[in-house]
Amino acid sequence: MVPRGMGSQGMETRGVGTGGHEPVACDVLVIGSGAGGAVVADRLTAAGRDVVLVEEGPDVPADLALSPAEAMRRQWRCGGLMTAFGAPLLAYAEGRCVGGGTEINAAILQRIPAALLDAWSRRYAIAEYGADALAPYFREAEALLGASPPERPQGSVTTRFAAAAAALGWDHQSLTQAKDGCLGGATCAEGCPPGRRSMASAVLPRARARGLRVIADCRVVRLERRGARVVRVLARRRDGAGPARPMTFRPEHVFLCAGAIHTPALLRRSGLGRNVGASLRAHPVVRAAALFPEPLTVRHSATPLSAVTEFMPDLRLGGSILLPGYLGMMLAEDWQRRGWLWAHRERVGLYYAMARAEGRGQVIPIPGLVEPLVRYRATDDDWELLRRGLLALSELLFAAGAERVVPSLFGHAGWTSPGAARAELAAPLRRSRAGLATLHLFSSCPPGEEAALTATDSFGRLRGLSNLTVADASQLPEAPGVNPQLGVMAHAARAADAFLAASDAQARRRAARDDA
Amino acid sequence: MWVSGRFLDGLLLDEVGLAPAEREAVRAAVIRAATDHARLAPLQLRVPIAVLSLGFCAWMAVAGRLGWNAERSAAGWERLGVPFRALTRLQRSLALLALADDRRLRSAFARRA
Numbered sequence: 001m002v003p004r005g006m007g008s009q010g011m012e013t014r015g016v017g018t019g020g021h022e023p024v025a026c027d028v029l030v031i032g033s034g035a036g037g038a039v040v041a042d043r044l045t046a047a048g049r050d051v052v053l054v055e056e057g058p059d060v061p062a063d064l065a066l067s068p069a070e071a072m073r074r075q076w077r078c079g080g081l082m083t084a085f086g087a088p089l090l091a092y093a094e095g096r097c098v099g100g101g102t103e104i105n106a107a108i109l110q111r112i113p114a115a116l117l118d119a120w121s122r123r124y125a126i127a128e129y130g131a132d133a134l135a136p137y138f139r140e141a142e143a144l145l146g147a148s149p150p151e152r153p154q155g156s157v158t159t160r161f162a163a164a165a166a167a168l169g170w171d172h173q174s175l176t177q178a179k180d181g182c183l184g185g186a187t188c189a190e191g192c193p194p195g196r197r198s199m200a201s202a203v204l205p206r207a208r209a210r211g212l213r214v215i216a217d218c219r220v221v222r223l224e225r226r227g228a229r230v231v232r233v234l235a236r237r238r239d240g241a242g243p244a245r246p247m248t249f250r251p252e253h254v255f256l257c258a259g260a261i262h263t264p265a266l267l268r269r270s271g272l273g274r275n276v277g278a279s280l281r282a283h284p285v286v287r288a289a290a291l292f293p294e295p296l297t298v299r300h301s302a303t304p305l306s307a308v309t310e311f312m313p314d315l316r317l318g319g320s321i322l323l324p325g326y327l328g329m330m331l332a333e334d335w336q337r338r339g340w341l342w343a344h345r346e347r348v349g350l351y352y353a354m355a356r357a358e359g360r361g362q363v364i365p366i367p368g369l370v371e372p373l374v375r376y377r378a379t380d381d382d383w384e385l386l387r388r389g390l391l392a393l394s395e396l397l398f399a400a401g402a403e404r405v406v407p408s409l410f411g412h413a414g415w416t417s418p419g420a421a422r423a424e425l426a427a428p429l430r431r432s433r434a435g436l437a438t439l440h441l442f443s444s445c446p447p448g449e450e451a452a453l454t455a456t457d458s459f460g461r462l463r464g465l466s467n468l469t470v471a472d473a474s475q476l477p478e479a480p481g482v483n484p485q486l487g488v489m490a491h492a493a494r495a496a497d498a499f500l501a502a503s504d505a506q507a508r509r510r511a512a513r514d515d516a
Numbered sequence: 517m518w519v520s521g522r523f524l525d526g527l528l529l530d531e532v533g534l535a536p537a538e539r540e541a542v543r544a545a546v547i548r549a550a551t552d553h554a555r556l557a558p559l560q561l562r563v564p565i566a567v568l569s570l571g572f573c574a575w576m577a578v579a580g581r582l583g584w585n586a587e588r589s590a591a592g593w594e595r596l597g598v599p600f601r602a603l604t605r606l607q608r609s610l611a612l613l614a615l616a617d618d619r620r621l622r623s624a625f626a627r628r629a
Binding site for chain 1: 523527549552554556557558559560561605606608609610611613614615616
């Protein structure tokens with residue numbers, strides 16, 4: 001087994017004190033290895049900085065072919081069983097492994113719409129921000145990950161969907177994906193050893209080659225502050241099956257890249273920051289299973305990469321990865337009414353409507369527990385969006401030839417005609433019956449100079465501290481309406497560049513003083 | 517995992533038609549995998565679901581003895597937002613995930629297809 005991006009000598013602890021009591025010193029400590037942390041580590045090592053990166057989850061070997069259940073247990077936080085409390089519950093998922101969410105998502109790369117970036121720039125008073133400022137970062141990330149449209153036949157799960165969109169006259173497009181030699185096995189959520197270009201396979205290896213030290217299975221529990229600086233970072237590292245042992249870091253600077261849930265949770269647990277963790281946003285998704293008259297060649301279908309963009313940025317419609325286990329999980333939500341579809345799984349496709357919601361959530365650390373309490377509440381406008389999304393999705397699926405469309409509404413037996421769906425969806429959705437889920441969370445530490453609304457300055461520096469920068473999904477000011485990975489990478493690269501510019505300027509000033 | 521056990525028996529018998537000995541082995545493996553997976557859920561999710569589910573079991577027992585329509589009562593409680601059946605859903609969900617993962621089952625499905 002070869003750890004991702006490593007030679008056969010392995011080792012995430014190479015060059016790092018592992019005794020537990022001897023503090024590890026470094027220029028920069030990066031906490032989290034996802035789309036934010038990996039990009040920051042890549043940029044800082046390229047600039048010659050001594051960087052240590054810690055990741056709470058394991059380093060999963062690159063050549064390990066995982067089944068869906070094994071992947072969920074190893075690479076997903078809490079095995080994928082995370083829920084934001086509210087009415088209704090919102091199921092969410094996060095990656096927890098070296099590479100973070102980029103190891104379990106569909107590797108879809110979309111730019112945040114220019115109009116949204118410019119609006120956020122004004123609303124949050126974010127300096128040197130907007131579509132033009134971020135465009136070079138988007139281009140760079142796309143090139144790094146080999147962003148490209150689907151190159152193989154997509155299978156009838158997707159072709160039916162795209163043909164129906166065309167018949168209805170709705171805008172639709174193929175989504176670009178970070179890949180290199182995709183085999184079309186729809187294994188994106190299981191790490192996809194052969195085809196995915198993720199942080200673990202494409203970004204961290206080159207940073208490691210420049211001297212990046214990566215410590216996996218290491219959870220940061222607290223940041224200690226003295227005055228305006230973080231002076232110590234306390235962590236616990238699990239080595240094999242043994243008990244977790246304490247580790248201490250003494251970095252000059254900290255980049256906090258633990259994601260939209262655990263970045264604010266760590267800050268709040270450490271008593272740091274204002275406006276932290278109270279503005280969590282999400283893309284809630286309603287799903288529908290569609291029963292078609294003929295088999296869908298599911299076994300030969302790639303991850304669906306066709307999306308209806310007619311209603312963007314507020315709504316996007318698309319297809320979900322369709323392996324039997326995932327279909328089973330959706331049906332099990334209401335087995336009494338949906339279970340019969342299991343016997344017809346060769347003819348069933350799974351689809352979604354994703355809303356750019358305005359609802360907000362809170363991240364609340366609980367003493368003694370690793371996972372914080374997450375609360376989320378969708379607004380009335382969000383529910384209206386979801387209703388419209390489900391209506392559009394049902395229209396599309398019937399146009400695609402579906403015999404029955406079963407929405408993720410508890411107690412619902414499904415519609416057998418577009419008229420039945422229209423009649424029912426003329427009324428608001430019954431919230432207590434809706435089964436909502438999301439893979440996209442952000443905005444819990446928004447940036448900007450509008451101090452009442454934001455947690456950091458325009459470049460991710462936490463207010464009140466001189467040596468802590470936030471660089472992950474929590475920095476997207478609001479829901480972007482697209483898959484967030486590319487936006488997170490662009491924001492993180494921008495934050496790393498700002499840090500390098502500021503520290504270089506500081507070094508020049510210090511040198512000038514010394515000369516004087 | 518009593519729910520998954522009964523639920524799986526139906527699936528394994530009706531759908532795949534495994535021989536009794538093989539069925540027992542698959543059933544045990546799937547329940548074990550689903551149980552291990554469920555243990556990964558965070559405490560703040562497991563505790564309320566477990567407490568509510570125990571309450572639900574007690575309610576069903578009492579309602580059944582009194583001759584009430586227990587299933588209807590449960591649906592009523594769920595409409596009030598009490599996720600009585602969340603544990604059942606979770607178990608079924610994980611069991612199906614594990615079931616679809618099981619190599620013996622995959623080959624049985626392939627033979628059947």
